[in-house]
Amino acid sequence: MAGQGVITVFGLFVLRQDEVGVRLTLGRFSGVVKPGLGFNIPIIHKVTKTKSSLQTTDLPEQQIVLSGNISVIISGNLNFRVKAPDRALLEVNDYRYSIQQLALTTIADVLGSKTIEEVRGAKLRIAEEIEAIVSRTASSWGLTDVDIRLTDARMDEGLQRAMMRETEARKEASAIKIKAESDKYVASIFADAAESLARSPGAMTLRVLQTLSDVSNDKTTIVIPVPIDLLTRQSPSAAHVSPATSAASQSSDTTAVVSDVPMGEIRLRGDKTVAVCPSCNSKYDVTAILGESKVDVAPEIPGQQIKCKRCNQIFTLPEAE
Numbered sequence: 181m182a183g184q185g186v187i188t189v190f191g192l193f194v195l196r197q198d199e200v201g202v203r204l205t206l207g208r209f210s211g212v213v214k215p216g217l218g219f220n221i222p223i224i225h226k227v228t229k230t231k232s233s234l235q236t237t238d239l240p241e242q243q244i245v246l247s248g249n250i251s252v253i254i255s256g257n258l259n260f261r262v263k264a265p266d267r268a269l270l271e272v273n274d275y276r277y278s279i280q281q282l283a284l285t286t287i288a289d290v291l292g293s294k295t296i297e298e299v300r301g302a303k304l305r306i307a308e309e310i311e312a313i314v315s316r317t318a319s320s321w322g323l324t325d326v327d328i329r330l331t332d333a334r335m336d337e338g339l340q341r342a343m344m345r346e347t348e349a350r351k352e353a354s355a356i357k358i359k360a361e362s363d364k365y366v367a368s369i370f371a372d373a374a375e376s377l378a379r380s381p382g383a384m385t386l387r388v389l390q391t392l393s394d395v396s397n398d399k400t401t402i403v404i405p406v407p408i409d410l411l412t413r414q415s416p417s418a419a420h421v422s423p424a425t426s427a428a429s430q431s432s433d434t435t436a437v438v439s440d441v442p443m444g445e446i447r448l449r450g451d452k453t454v455a456v457c458p459s460c461n462s463k464y465d466v467t468a469i470l471g472e473s474k475v476d477v478a479p480e481i482p483g484q485q486i487k488c489k490r491c492n493q494i495f496t497l498p499e500a501e
Contacts, residue, residue, distance in 0.1 A: 183228040193227065200265045201229035212265055228269055234261050234325065237280055241332075244288050245260055250296045250339065256307070256330040258283050264322030272321050279318055286313050288353050290381045296335070296343075441481055444495040446470075455486065459493040466471045470497060 186193040186201065194217055195201055201213035204226045213227055220227050226461045239256040244250060260279060262268045267274045290310050291299060299306065307328050315326045335343075377383050389489040445456040446466075464486070469475040471484070485497045 181229040183265075186218075186220070186227045186229055188222065191220050191222065193218050193220055195229055198231060198233040199229045200232040200262065201227050202266050202269050203227050209266060209270060230262055230265055230269060231263070232262055234259055235276070239280065239283055239287070239328075242284060242288065244291050246291060246299060247293055247295050250500065251336065252291075252296065252299065253332075253334045254287060254299075254330060255332045256283075256287070256328060259325065259327040259329075260318060260323045261325040262322060262325040267320070267322030270348060275321055275323060278321065279314070279323060279326075283310070283314050286310050287328075287330075299333050303333070306330065312423055315411055358493040441478065441485060442493070442495045444486075444497055446498050455497055457491065458486040458495055460488060461490055462490045464488075466497060471499075 183201070186195070195213060195215045197215045199215060203210045203213050203220075206223060207226075210225075213229070218227065237258050239252050239258055241255040243251055243253050258280060262275070272278050287310055290306060290313070294306065307330050311326055311328045314328060315324075318324070318326050377387060442458040444458055447454045447456060447463075450467055453465075453470055455464045455466045455470075456462070457464075466486070469486075475486070476484050477487045477494055481496070484497070485494050485496050487494050
């Protein structure tokens with residue numbers, strides 16, 4: 181019995197407004213005692229009182245294995261009120277302890293079929309499910325207004341770190357997916373814009389001018405206007421060049437090459453003809469090769485050219501008189 185006896189003075193006792201009691205006459209239940217002044221015959225009567233206001237009891241922490249073999253530590257609190265003191269005090273040995281144990285076992289049974297995501301994200305709905313089960317049994321004990329709240333659901337630190345890493349990985353994957361989809365969407369827009377600009381040269385010109393205007397807003401950037409015609413102008417193709425122009429071009433190229441090749445000096449030493457390099461004054465016997473077209477290091481240049489072995493200078497041999 182979770183009640184306590186009353187103190188009598190000459191057989192009189194007082195119950196406060198938040199108290200209610202039961203009277204036993206010679207050991208048998210004889211009625212419910214209301215708040216206020218009462219009379220009790222010693223030895224014949226016995227009055228036991230209890231609280232009629234809302235009572236709160238803490239639910240101690242208990243370790244529960246959830247679905248998926250994840251162990252969590254659950255704690256909470258239980259609120260209830262005594263509606264029928266005769267049943268609460270006479271039919272239950274200790275109604276506070278009994279309803280507490282009923283709540284703990286019901287929590288273990290219900291949470292054993294839940295996942296960790298449901299426990300952490302839907303504690304209120306789970307508490308209402310537990311409350312409905314406990315209320316059905318508590319009503320037969322004379323208890324009402326049952327209210328259960330799950331205050332905490334703690335996991336092992338290693339498991340918490342693993343779940344945090346998993347959550348971060350999921351968020352990162354989601355962010356990468358969103359960025360890829362946005363890049364794909366932007367790329368399709370750019371492709372459509374490029375096709376539109378390609379079909380309208382004027383639109384491209386306006387786009388270039390707009391870009392120059394945006395760049396010119398930065399005072400650290402120097403913008404040099406260049407006519408677009410200079411950028412888009414193409415050189416005339418070889419098919420439209422006249423033969424006279426081609427010949428003149430080849431002639432000027434040849435003249436430029438000839439001007440780069442210096443003229444050597446020819447000297448006679450007895451019966452030998454000696455060529456002198458204009459760069460290093462090295463002397464070479466050219467008696468046997470002078471005038472031979474087969475011995476010419478630059479046949480594309482008029483005259484006969486040889487190469488100095490000392491300074492690698494190519495020079496032209498004067499024609500023998």
